[in-house]
Amino acid sequence: MTATTKKSDRRVPPEQRKRTEHSCDRCKTRKQKCNRIPDQARCEHCERFNYKCAVTRPRKQRLYGSAEHVRARMVLLEVLVKGLIPDADLSSFESMREVGESLGIPMPEIEEGEYHAPQPEPSQNNEVVRVERKQQHLVQDQQGQGQYIGPASSYFFQLKLRTLLGRHQERICQMLLFGRNPTDETLRPSAIEVLTESEIRAVARPPQSYANGNSMSYIPALLDSSVIDGLVRSYFEHVNVDFPVLHEASFLENYDRWRFAPQAVDRAWVCTLLCVLILGRRINPLGTAETQQQKWWTHVESLLPSIIFTSSIQSIQALMLAALHLHNTNHRDVCWTLTGAAARIAVAIGLHRDDIVCEGPRLARELRRLLWWTLYSFEQIQVSSHDRPSALDGTMCSTSSPHERLLGVGSSLWPPNYTLWSTRLTSILGFACRALPTAASDPEHTGLSGLLSPAAGLLRDLTRWHASLPQHLSLNVFDTLPDSFKRPVLLLHIQYHYTVSLLTRHSLMQHLASLSQQSTSDGNEEEIELTAKVCCESGRKSCELLVQLHKCGKFNAVTWWDVYFVYSSTLVLALGLMWDRAQQRSDRTTIDASLALLHSCAAIVVNHSSNPMVPGTMRRWIGMICDLDVLVHEKLAPSHQVVQSVQSDVNASSSVANAIVELVPSMPTETYAPIHDLGVAMQPSAELSVSHLDSALIVPNDGSSNPTMGMPFMNDEGGFYSWDSIGCMLLGTDTLNAPMNCNMAFFTDTGH
Incomplete structure (x- = not known):
């Protein structure tokens, strides 16, 4: 008799099988059969020893399929979780339970060795869904070379926002912030000796005597x-x-x-x-x-x-x-x-x-x-x-935060534990940057939908970071902080809101685009509403903090990212204004307050542009901020708006607490006229209006060929530098590869 025959002989016919439908908790613990007594609430064992007969534990799951199939499924699930949460520890049940609790996911009580995977449901369609990616193109720098700028960049974000505001543009551009590489070498010293x-x-x-030729020798x-x-x-x-x-x-x-x-x-x-x-x-x-x-x-x-x-x-x-x-x-x-x-x-x-x-x-x-x-x-x-x-x-990276006391900077430059919380926020920003390409390519499905979506997980991390800030780093005690601590604390919160808006702005942009095209509503309306609220609030808060940074005299427009943060925040603020208008849920007072806040930001950067030491990059961003102010006011401001001075609201007095902590009603509700002319060769349509190819524009030979691409703003000395590319310096050559041809017309633009 073969083994197969013996196995078949031992099998009990289905009609005679007596597997217990439910086993009580005590019988499960003793791993014995739970014999139920007809018309009795307790089984034989519990009735005999007078135990409470309760069925609370889940029914034991059978292992369906082969062990290889289960192992493969576990590997795939583990890779999926690690892809969504790179730092997740999946080595034990306890560590996995901690990961779930950190994400706010209720986890079942499971003992090791007790749980088996349930039978997977048959898939109706095993075809791999491929996401169709839009064709991407290189943008040209001022040398005519191709440069890659990702779809989630601030540059393309502002182009999409301009389109929603009614300012259409061509397909490709020239990056004025990717500067020229002049070959004219002057004052080139020798690098052999160390300078004295x-x-x-x-x-x-x-x-002057040497310049006039009156002296033969020059010291x-x-x-x-x-x-x-x-x-x-x-x-x-x-x-x-x-x-x-x-x-x-x-x-x-x-x-x-x-x-x-x-x-x-x-x-x-x-x-x-x-x-x-x-x-x-x-x-x-x-x-x-x-x-x-x-x-x-x-x-x-x-x-x-x-x-x-x-x-x-x-x-x-x-x-x-x-x-x-x-x-x-x-x-x-x-x-x-x-x-x-x-x-x-x-x-x-x-x-x-x-x-x-x-x-x-x-x-x-x-x-x-x-x-x-x-x-x-x-x-x-x-x-x-x-x-x-x-x-x-x-x-x-396993590098921990530096000790401020050992560096001697904790008491004079930054508040206590500032570097600790700053490095934690920087780590979250790093993970947010990894999620950017996905957020831009498919924002409808990578926003806040799903507890394990990258954006949702990072927003939870940001929320916990913000809620855990010590009292002296929060904005509640801002008025009591020493003067030297105010700028670091404000920048910490500005970067927090920058990271939040970075994760949410593309989903909101996509939904606004669908509304403008009168597309049908999707099933993620609730998630999109939440995304819009989070994004708009962070953009507005960031603008308020930047206004406060200016009011306390700590705004740095010459060496740091302050102007860029204004640029990024005003883009989100303008997007929020368009969202309010599209939803038709905000009253006129709220919209006017946001318009006033946008104009305040533009007035602040214009005020700083009068400083001749403000470099060229900052002036490009300032031009974009003021251009955005004009576009938004033309689109959203009422026709009876009162024209006031550009600087009218820069020095407006308001409480520090109101400017930082309070919501929209705390902001002034007056409306202001947009800034139409900076006097720095930046016209509202200059960046986007070149419609025909021109060799002088593709490879500029001098500043006179193009007014927009001419000499740096305000005689910025950065434009006179004789900067060679790294390849030219290392190879010792003056000729690099030929400019990359994207086969597209381009126009000049400044925002990136």
């Missing part, structure tokens, strides 16, 4: 040493607070050593010093000429090739400071390149790992941590703006 103090203090502009004049010291002091008081790349005490120690023995420091440190002087001059020129700054920058250019090939802390610091200067002077593309180089060097020397043994004093380890988080934050904001893949994987 006299060489750095040498004034580039010759005296350059020297800046006073106090000027150099003042520029260094301005840098540490205003720039390094926002961009903590350097440790002041360590830098000044090397500075004193260099003044007496130039060869005692390396070239990377000298490059850092030059960048410090350039950035410090933005704060307070102290009488230095633009040609002096140009000479410093050409020295930086000559030092960069050797710095890129050096893996050290000093190289990272020099690259980051040079990148910040380039970012501010219409060279955001080269800023991206240098930031990426700094990121690669940082990983190469182990800044991203806390378990790396660092030789030297404890201070050196804390400086490594501080530099890593500054670099990571700087790169992630660029990633969020360009929608490009990051060079730094946050999931592989």
Whole structure:
């Protein structure tokens, strides 16, 4: 008799099987058969020993299918969860339960070894659904080269917003913030020797007698040493607070050593010093000429090739400071390149790992941590703006927050525990940047729908972060904060709202576009309503905080991201205004308050644009903010609106608590006229109106060929720099690849 026959003989016919329909909890615990007594509430065992007979535990699930099928299913589910939640620990039931509780998901009580997977329902359609992606194109920089800008970038976001406002544009553009690469080389020094103090203090502009040819020999004049010291002091008081790349005490120690023995420091440190002087001059020129700054920058250019090939802390610091200067002077593309180089060097020397043994004093380890988080934050904001893949994987980072007390900055520059909460917010921003491409390509299905959607999970993380802030970092006690703490606290909350709007704005934009096309309503209306509310509230709050930053005299329009945050926040605020109008649920008072807030933001940046030290990148954004103010008022403002001065609401007095904590009713309800002319060659339609190809526009040869692409705003010295591309510097050539042809007409635009 075969084994199959024996198995068949042992099987009980279905009509004679006596499997218990329900087993009580006690019989399940004893793993015995639960014999039910007819017409009795208790089974035989419970009746005999007088136990409570209760059935509360779920019925045991049978294992359907093969063990290989179950294992494959578990692997797929685990990969799915790890893709949605990269940091999830799925090694045990307890860790998985903690993951679920952290996401707000009710988890069943399951003991290990007791649960088996249920039988999967048969799939009606196993065909893989492929998402149709829209064809993407490269945009052109001012050199005619193709540059990739992602669909979730702030640049394409503002183009879509312009379309909703009735300003249509062509398919491709030229990025004015991706600057020119002139081949005219001037003041090119040698990079062999380390510069001395006299060489750095040498004034580039010759005296009048030399310019007239009355003198056969020329000895350059020297800046006073106090000027150099003042520029260094301005840098540490205003720039390094926002961009903590350097440790002041360590830098000044090397500075004193260099003044007496130039060869005692390396070239990377000298490059850092030059960048410090350039950035410090933005704060307070102290009488230095633009040609002096140009000479410093050409020295930086000559030092960069050797710095890129050096893996050290000093190289990272020099690259980051040079990148910040380039970012501010219409060279955001080269800023991206240098930031990426700094990121690669940082990983190469182990800044991203806390378990790396660092030789030297404890201070050196804390400086490594501080530099890593500054670099990571700087790169992630660029990633969020360009929608490009990051060079730094946050999931592989184990670097903890630096100790402020050891660095000596916790009591004078930042509130206590500021770096701890700032690094946590930066980590969430990094994960938000990873979710951006999905949010832009399919916003209807990647917004807040689903508890495990990336956006929903990150918004929960942001909510917990905001709710857990200590009292001294919240806005409830803002009036009592020391003056030096107000800017860091406001920037912390501004970045929080920036991250929230970053996650939600594309879903709201998609829904507004469908409303404008009179599309049928979808099944996610409730989720979209929630997304709209969260997005609009964050945009409005961010604008209020930026207005407050200006009122307390802490707005930095020359070296940091303040103007960009205004640009990003006003885009979301304008989107919220259009949402209110489309839904027809907000009263006129609320809309007027939002219009007044938008105009206040535009007036603030115009007020700062009168400062001649405001660099070109900031002026491009200022032009876009004012252009947006005009478009929104033309679209939404009432026809009987009263025209008032541009500066009428900048200095309006209001309570700090009201400006930050209260909702819409706290904002002034007066309406203001939009800003029509800045006097900086920025017309409302200039960026988007080029309709025909023109060789002078594709490869500009001089500033006169195109009024929009001409000389930098307000004589910005950044436009005069002789900046070579990284490839040109490394290869020693003057000719790069031919410009990429996207086979499309382009128009000039400024917002990115």
